Amino acid sequence: MKTTKSILALNAFEPGAAGIEDARLAGLVARRRSHAGAASVLFYEEPIEMVRASGVFMFDAKGNRYLDVYNNVPSVGHCHPHVVAAIARQAETLAIHTRYLNETVEAYADRLLASFPGELSNLVMTCTGSESNDLAVRLACSASGGTGFVVTETAYHGNTALTTEISPSSFKTGHIPPHVRTVPMPAGRPGDGPGDLARRFAADVGAALGDLAEKGIRPAGLIVDTIFSSDGVFADPPGFLEPAVAAVRAAGGLYIADEVQPGFGRTGAGLWGFSRHEVTPDIVTMGKPMGNGYPMGGVVTRPELIERYSKNFGYFNTFGGNTVAAAAGAAVLDVIESEGLIANAARVGAELRAGLVSLAARHAAIGAVRGAGLFVGLDIVDPESRAPDPAAASALINGLKRRRVLVGAAGPFGHTLKIRPPLCFSADDAALFVECVDAVLGA
């Protein structure tokens, strides 16, 4: 049942399939394939030419309006005027790196760090989540003296060489390196009592650590996306990470919380996904929604970890923490606060999950509904066997697209709908989404 596809290929356009009728679209696809070659990934059975976007909506070249229930980078809403104005204002004033001082940059760093537990008082600004995780892994290695990592089976932590090593979902062939161990996704099972999932996940992590030790590989850490996005979205019960983190720390390793996907309010419970688990990470990494589309990322940790690494290596990031990034990042925090987006994510996310759960009575294809805030996983299963049904998930995704609703897939089988709209998603938007899922499944 394990798909041989990279998770990056889920919901991907397959050029070998039927031709594209629309000449303009066919021409764009041909140009894309000509210049991007084998690295090109386009969404949907028939790709979409997007021309503009606003709030929770995107518009294609024919003027069709799509409800965006997928894109987590424009997290406070596509082209949010407050963020756009901040970018434009700073770009026309000063766009420069951190080797000069600038109040906008220092103020953003102060403000961002204030949202973390006190001991996490240092921030390294980068350009992407990949750069953040790449540095975090090195910080963990130098602090622990180890090299071994434990990750989930369908983890994705970035596109650099180092982060690809800890991203089993990026491997199309071959094996992950010997210093990396995988554990199953933290999925609930029928009959689970309180604490069972947490104990099981910790036992899996413990076994992975034991196997590393047996091979003479000293552990450096456990890195998890705190909402397990690419595994299929696993959020509950809050706190289930704690025993696994205790196990890795007991073995001398560190806990890296990858907040690239859950961070900046999406889980509806504070800015950070890790806070739902009531254990402070050693290192936190950020990316995607940090600048609402402006390329920026960051690593937050304790000062001694950066000091330790910096004894051996210089680290400088030309674009990381540039003045425009800082202005964009501050504007994103402004909007999250002024529009109450964390509370909105909690409220609308709960309504969305309730709506999807209510559909299960009518549609046997609906399996589990999971998530926190506006990060929701919806399993599509075979109505009889209840086994994962990636083909049906794909049909639903493309059916939703024809109804002008955008969503994607996740999980080891590709049968989980990855539902993560902009955080300004309203109750009406959620109701419309549920209605469309209902209609496509009923068709």
Next chain:
Amino acid sequence: MKTTKSILALNAFEPGAAGIEDARLAGLVARRRSHAGAASVLFYEEPIEMVRASGVFMFDAKGNRYLDVYNNVPSVGHCHPHVVAAIARQAETLAIHTRYLNETVEAYADRLLASFPGELSNLVMTCTGSESNDLAVRLACSASGGTGFVVTETAYHGNTALTTEISPSSFKTGHIPPHVRTVPMPAGRPGDGPGDLARRFAADVGAALGDLAEKGIRPAGLIVDTIFSSDGVFADPPGFLEPAVAAVRAAGGLYIADEVQPGFGRTGAGLWGFSRHEVTPDIVTMGKPMGNGYPMGGVVTRPELIERYSKNFGYFNTFGGNTVAAAAGAAVLDVIESEGLIANAARVGAELRAGLVSLAARHAAIGAVRGAGLFVGLDIVDPESRAPDPAAASALINGLKRRRVLVGAAGPFGHTLKIRPPLCFSADDAALFVECVDAVLGA
């Protein structure tokens, strides 16, 4: 004589030195050190708080205007209105990744690729030069089946784990990994005849390849910044790279041209530094000036290299090739063309070098003047022994700063002034710079 400092620490503020009198500046420095910790790098004996910039000028918080003879990211001029307008327009219209199609993105890819030799027909868009080189190294490894790399002794190719391995200048302690071999910078010597430097550099590369072979390490490639910036700027004679590239290819390796610093017109001879050497690279990487400050980078290569890598691994870059990056990149190409910046770099660069050479008659501290276009290296030496004098270079850099002129240091000894102003630098700007160097050295 080899400095133990990382090249990243050249011209760096040393907090242990004399206190900062200005209270506002002292406060900013304290905040920076508190949140950025050991990773913080600030320029100058006393850092500068910058507040705005325009064209070739930057302005500090007290209203002082500085002539920028250093910053190569805002390459078409600080806050160029055409680039700023393109960023603002696209950011308010659509800021999204490449899994949807968009004409702005496809048109930029077509236009950029048209500037390369025909066989280099694929482009992977990234966010930074580091991400570009990180991918390029993997492409070279998968295409060659090797892992060994040859780099220069003071090379810098990025801040990811993989690119740090091939960046000897980032190592403060310890040794570069066993699969990496270094060769001396391609410096001319007194008495060199035509072809001597090229033969010597190729012989060094050949010896490094031989040493790799002896240890059973199959070569993957030679990666060089085509103007050898961090080595101290080595541009001449044009074509000197050709025999070294032939040697690496004969050994089964590839040639990666790192255009992060010389690219986009700076050398005054076309868009790319490699073209001065009349040998087509297997892979070209781009970064810094690509978006005039907007974080973007790219890898250009032959389709089969991407195809080969993509058989084993998925690669997707969330921010790479986003619509705003494409708009920024296209605007940069517009300005390079409409303002004739390549010809300007050639003309003003030649005047600048001539002016500096003419100073040598009056100032024995001036050693060699090297470069191409607006990328110039100026060696500062002991007047008697002619040995590298990093302390005098540092004094000159800080003296120039007091005269409101910004410049930095490079090279294994830190005695080379790294001169790389925005490409709109005028003959008057060049004359002013020469005049200030004259004044500081005469003081």
